[in-house]
Amino acid sequence: MFVLRAPSRRAMPYSTLQSIRRYQSISMFGGGIVVTILILIACGLGITSIVYGYLDGERRNFLNGVEEAVDEVQVAETSFRNGVTNTQLIWREIDPAPADVVNTFFANGQQLAITPYPSLVVGVPGQTARRDEVARYLALSFMLSRIGAASSINRGRTLEGYHYSTRTGMFGFVPHLSRDNPALASADARAHVLDALRVDFDGPPPAATNGRPNVRWLPPYANPVTGQARIRVAAEARAGGQPFAVLVTEYAPEYLLSWLSGRARAGTFFVTSADNRLIAIDPDVERTNALTERLLSLDIAHDDHASGEPLFRDGAIVFGSKLAATGWTIAYVLSWADVMAGIGAQAGALAAATLVAIVVMWLLLVRFHRRVLVPVYARSARVFDSEALCRSVIAMxxxxxxxxxxxxxxxxxxxxxxxxxxxxxxxxxxxxxxxxxxxxxxxxxxxxxxxxxxxxxxxxxxxxxxxxxxxxxxxxxxxxxxxxxxxxxxTSAQRRLVHQLEEAVRAADSANAAKSSFLAAMSHEIRTPLNVILGNLELLERTALDASQQSRVQTLRASAEGLLAIVSDILDFSKIEAGAMSVESIEFDVIAVIERELAAFAPVAKAKGLPLFADIDASAGQRMRGDPTRLAQVVGNLLSNAIKFTSEGRIVARVAVGRNARGALELAIGIEDTGIGIDVAQQARLFKPFSQVDASITRRYGGTGLGLALCDRLVEAMGGTISVDSAPRVGSLFTVRLPLRMGSAPKLPVGARAGAGRTLIVVSPEDAWRAFAFPHLRAWGFDVAMHPSPIGIAAGCLARAHAIVLFGDSDQWRREELDSLGGGTPVVLATPDGPLQPDVAGCTIRVSSYSLNGLRTAIEQARVAVVVPRRPTAGEADDVRPGAVSGTRVPRVLVADDASVNGSIFREQLDVLGCVVRCVSSGSAALDTLVTGEWDGLLLGADLPDMSALELAEAVHARALPCDMIVVASHLAPDDARRYAASNVECVLTKPVTLADLRRGVARLARRRGIAFPAGAADERPTSRAMAAAAAAVHGPGR
Missing domain, CATH: 3.30.450.20 (PAS domain)
Structure with missing residues (x-):
């Protein structure tokens, strides 16, 4: 046996063959690369030579152009100097103009047109007092018109110019101008023109001019009479060493480059002044601001020009030279694109030849390599490949x-x-x-x-x-x-890992069970005392107390509510951290949930002097699938924060149904305030638990920093997102987006246009309320007339109106405004503190301004103009058991609770609600008592000594005992909720339980038992979070 190792190149039997192959390839292809580089260098040198040859040709073209321009300047200068010299000679011997000519000049308003040689002489009133100077200058003007005509004939072009006297306010134009020119109409206008025409000859005349006039070229200016841009050649005419007149000949700036006409050129000629201003440009080139800036950026006027040598600047080639005695610079600029266009044919031919040579060489090399070398190496190496491959595969x-x-x-x-x-x-x-x-x-x-x-x-x-x-x-x-x-x-490590994962799963399950047990215990231990405190305070409020005692009780109750809100946040956050938080997925009326939260927080906002508006862009019957309790908790948290951090301005709750980027329907809820705002840098910490943006906010406003973190976790658990758009001292907009998970309700449901043809008068001083109500009322089919005040509404409109809807706070209407409405038209008073369901009193119906369904019901009741008691909703009607008969008796409720304090609280609360109550302290006693069939309901307040509340509910259901069950729990786990539902428990309340909570539970029980029992206004009592926010608004943080 031997160990198989990866074969190295050095150990391979054919390593020598590979070396030879490598050296041969390097020699052949390396030589080809060297030859290719040499060919490319030769091509580059050839193209460089072509470029320099082209530039030399363009330099010769430029120098020829300079000679042409200099000739034009010298011809113009010589002709002009001769004319000035003749003027000086004439002045010495000229006789003044006849008196009749002078008189004609003054009689024509100091204007005289000279014929047949076109010229116009003008005087400036107030500057022509000496008639002898006027007469002599008029005689000179006659001679100058002849000289100008002769020069034009000699030059073959009409020369333009002017002259003016340095001794009197007279000037003349050659050729003749219109006498009616507006620039010469008044004395002031003529004085202005004369000032514009004057040429400033600074200093004494230059020495050693041999009597020749000093000629000066001037940069372009706008002629004050014609408005045309002109360059000028000017000189003083002197007699006895003193100037008596200034003569000026004008040329269009293009005159300097007029010789370019008909000449072929690749670049652009232009002329600049000594201070780098553009004087003239190639007439065949369109003059644009971009081109002007480009040419001036070359700054050719400040460079020394040696025999027109090219300058390479800013991606261009520039030739420059001084333009004779003008002091200006003539330049010729070529772009590299112009150069490439000029040498394209030659350079292209050279490049093509180079490419052909390189391609042919490499084709021959590759052909030799493939036909000769490759087959030799392939045959030599094939023998070793199979074994080498197998060894490599096994080794790797x-x-x-x-x-x-x-x-x-x-x-x-x-x-x-x-x-x-x-x-x-x-x-x-x-x-x-x-x-x-x-x-x-x-x-x-x-x-x-x-x-x-x-x-x-x-x-x-x-x-x-x-x-x-x-x-x-x-x-x-x-x-x-x-x-x-x-x-x-x-697989040993894999087996150990599987075993460890199984152990970890068992440990995690055990830890989660411990966390769930701990949360349930903590919820019970905290909420049970709070239930006792709040229950006693609520009962104490109903006793006879003086004003001071009543205020103290309300303060205690608000503080306890605030403590409850904080504890609830902490427990809920702990549930999320422990993974024990459950989110329901049921179908519910989402608009109703939001309306309840708005109605609950409206009194809190009003206590701070803040209007709370709504903007609902959705159907009143819009439904969604999700968790209504958690949604209400998120909306309540956001409203509480908005009220807490806003001292003035307004708060707007915006609701809309739309489609997200993926096309799915979603619900968008935005809470907008005008509060303190949040810096962008601080927004990153906004949704972190136990965190506020800075310590000063905690000192000023209080809070635990859990509200937004809890909102973030709850929204995430519901499959949505929460975002903020805020600016300091402007306000904030918190937006929650949740998947609707069902279709969008139509804005015009079946039967919704019952108001077609009827007119509603909507009165509100607030634009926000009018904007909120108008689209919904129109969607319901009403003709809506909007008014900011009741005063001023025509009596005819009031008589035709189906109803009058007043939107806004009830205390903002003055008595005279309400009296102006008369008494014949039903009035719907929609106020933030109104009930969610209509409350009818005569011809006035009160309803919450946030409740769309309530508003619609109120308007329908106004149609019949009678008191219509609130009917049970569809869900409530379904709860009534078949065959149940209304009676005059009160509900009989059996309370099962082991804690004497809790039991007494429940008993007193039920007594206040008018129920017959009896308490038992064990499960067996409760079952024995219920067997008699005398009790309408069983209230389970806690686990009993002999069985838990859940076990007792299951026992009642199993025995089919004739009673409804109400469960009061400190903590409701998902499994417990399912088991309660399976035991036919329809009402589960969470501690602490208020009279309003019990009233709703007992009212539902009574409806199912066929007992008349009013739900009462307590159904719409603010939530504990709203009460906590109210406490902060009234007493300040920390109360």
Whole structure:
């Protein structure tokens, strides 16, 4: 037996052959690469030469262009200088203009058109007092018009310009301009034009000019009369060393590059001033702001120009030269794209030739390699491949592989993995091969010849850590022998891991059971005393107390409610952390749940002076599948926070049904406030448990920091998301999105348009209430007339109205406003503190402004204009047992509770509700008492000494005793809820239990028993969280 190891290159029999192959390939392909690089270098040098040759040609074109431009400048300058010289000579000998010409000049408003040579002379009133100077300048203007006409004929183009006197306020234009030009209409306008035309010749005239006029080129300006952009060549005409006139010839800026017409060029010519302003640009190029900025960014005016050598700048090639005596710079710019277009044919031909040469060379090399070298190496190496492959596969396999001879039962080959597997067990291959062959012999005996065997066995089973192996084996031939090839996988660690996981699962189940037991115990130990405290305080409120005592009781009760809210948050959060929190999935009216929370928190918001508005973009009958209790808890938490952290402004609850990004229906609930707001950096900590954004908030507002964390966990458990959009000192918007898990209710359900053709008058000073009510009322088929105040509504409108709906706080309506409504039209008073179901008193019906169903019912009752008592809902009607008959007796309730204090509280509460009550302290006593059939209901307040409340409920159900059951529990686990439902327990209350809770339970019991029992206003009492928020609003945090 020998151990199989991975073959190395050095140990391979054909390593020499591989080396030769490698060296030959390097020589052949390396030489090809070197030759390719040399060819590419030669191509690059050739293209470089082409580029420089092209640039040299463009440089010659530029220099020719410079000569053309300089010639144009010199011709213009020489012609102009001659004209100035002639003007100076004429001035010495010229006679003043005749008096009639002067008189005509003044008679025409100091204007004179000179003919036949077109010219216009203008004077500035107030600056032409000396008639002798006027006469002499008019005579000069006649001569200048002749000189201008002669120069235009000589130059072959009409020359434009002007001249003005330095001694009097006169100036003239050549050629003739319209005398009615608005720029020359008034004295002020002429003075402004003359100021704009003046040229500032700073300093004394230059020395050593040999009497020649000093000519100056001026950058572009806008002619004040024509408004056209012009460049100017100007000079002073002097007599006796003093200037008497200034002569100016104007050219369009394109004149400097007019010689470009008809000439082929690849780039762009342009002229810039000494301060890098663009004077002229190639007339064949469209002048844009981007092009101007691009050309000026080259800053060619500030560079030294040596014989037009190219400058490489900002991705362009620039040639530049000074333009004669103007002080300006003429430049020629080429982009690399222009260069590539110019040399494209030559460079392309060279590149193509280079590519062809490289391709042909490599085709020959590859052909030689494939036809000669590859077959030789393939034939030489094929002999070794099979064995090398097998050895490599066995060496690399993650499982142990071995070959066992079937003849002498020895191990012929063993992989490293198999050897390492057997090292902790003495490395004995013989024991392994013996067990494998024993299993294989049995496999063959059972008809397994030619098939693959899969089995398991244990090696060293007597040891503390035996080796558990999974084996796959099959017969084969090797080196002329029959062998068994086997693959071994060590499953010992896997078996240990499975065992550990099973132990961990058992430990986790035990821990969860302990947590659940602890939470149930804590809920009982905390909620039971709170039930006693709140129950006694509620009963104490109903006794005769003076104002001070009543205030103290209310304070104690609000503080206890606040403590209950905090304890509930902590217990709920602990349930989530322990994995004991259950989320129901039942169908319910989601709008009704939200309406109840809004109605519960409306008094709290009003106590702080905050309006609480609603904006519901959903049908009044919208239903969803989920957990109504947890949804109400989330909405209540968000409303409580909004009220707590808002001192002024408003709070808006927005509800909408829409589709998410995946197209699924979802419910979006947004609570928007104008409170303190939250910084973006602090929002990351917002949903962490026991955390508030900073310590100052805890000091100012109190709280445990659990509310939003609990909301986040509850929303996540319900399959939704919660987000916040907030800014400091602006406010916050918390948005909860939950899957609807059922269809969207239509805005116009069947029968909803019962109000078609009827008119409603809706009055509210708040835009928010009008916006809330209008779409729903229109959806119900009413014609709606909106008014901000009752005063001013026409009597005819009141007479035709089906009803008047007043939206807003009841204390905001003045007596005279209500009196203006008259008494003939029913009034629906929809206020935040109104009942969720209509309360009818004469022609006035009170209802909550948040309750859409209540509002619709109230309007329907207003239609008949009579008092309509509230009918049971569909669910309540179903609860009435068939054959039940109403009577005048009161409900009889049996209380089963082992705690004397709790039992007495329940007894007193039921007494207040008008029930007949009896208490028992054991399960057996309760069963014996119920056998008589005299009791309508059984209230289970706690586990009894002889049986638990759940066992007692199951016993009552099993015996079919004729009574309804009400269970009061401190903690309701999901399993307990299912068992209560199976025992026909229809009402489960959670401690602490208030009179309102008991009243609802007893009312349901009474309906099922056919006993008249009013539900009362207590049904709509605010939740404990709303009471806690009210306590904080009235007394401040920490109360």
């Amino acid at each position: 396999a993650p499982v142990g592989i071995g070959l066992v001879s079937l003849s002498d039962r020895r191990v012929m080959l063993a992989s490293d993995a198999l050897t390492q597997m057997l090292v902790p067990h003495g490395g004995d291959h013989h024991a392994l091969s013996a067990q494998v062959l024993e299993k294989y012999d049995a496999f063959v005996a059972n008809g397994g010849v030619g098939r693959t065997m899969t089995t398991e066995f244990v090696l060293d089973a007597h040891r503390d850590a035996p080796l558990r192996l999974e084996v796959i084996a099959r017969s084969a031939r090797y080196q002329g022998e029959d062998v068994l090839i086997a693959a071994f996988a060590d």
